[in-house]
């Protein structure tokens with residue numbers, strides 16, 4: 001009986017660590033080599049095409065807007081979504097790279113996934129300080 005309980009504990013602990021390892025950042029596309037990536041010049045057009053309809057003026061899913069630099073940096077319900085200087089820790093990057101099917105953005109069937117190039121650009125923008 002004691003062994004059985006230990007087994008249950010081990011199973012519970014195992015599933016917990018699985019949940020924590022859910023996001024495998026080694027699967028992220030690499031950051032682009034482009035210099036001086038800015039929201040206004042490089043990132044806004046990507047978000048405008050793929051995100052504004054749910055995270056802009058009309059709708060604010062998860063209380064998130066991505067239609068201005070200030071709004072993206074403020075984040076949504078689970079803010080911050082952008083960690084300046086660290087794209088691998090930014091949940092917005094995990095979302096667009098579709099690391100976890102449940103949090104993939106745009107959601108499945110709600111728009112084309114971003115390309116590796118677009119994700120790389122978003123990564124460099126964040127790594128360079130999200131300006």
Ligand code: HEC
Nearest residue numbers: 050051054061062064076077078079081092095105106110
């Ligand atoms: C069709 C609507 C839709 C589109 C398009 C969309 N999202 Fe979302 N987004 C959602 C919904 C709904 C949620 C709430 C979480 C959920 O239910 O999955 C969400 C949540 C998020 C979150 C988590 C916010 C938080 O703090 O909890 C981020 C980050 C995000 N979206 C980024 C994006 C980005 C970046 C794009 C464009 C590449 C995008 N989304 C496109 C609907 C959308």
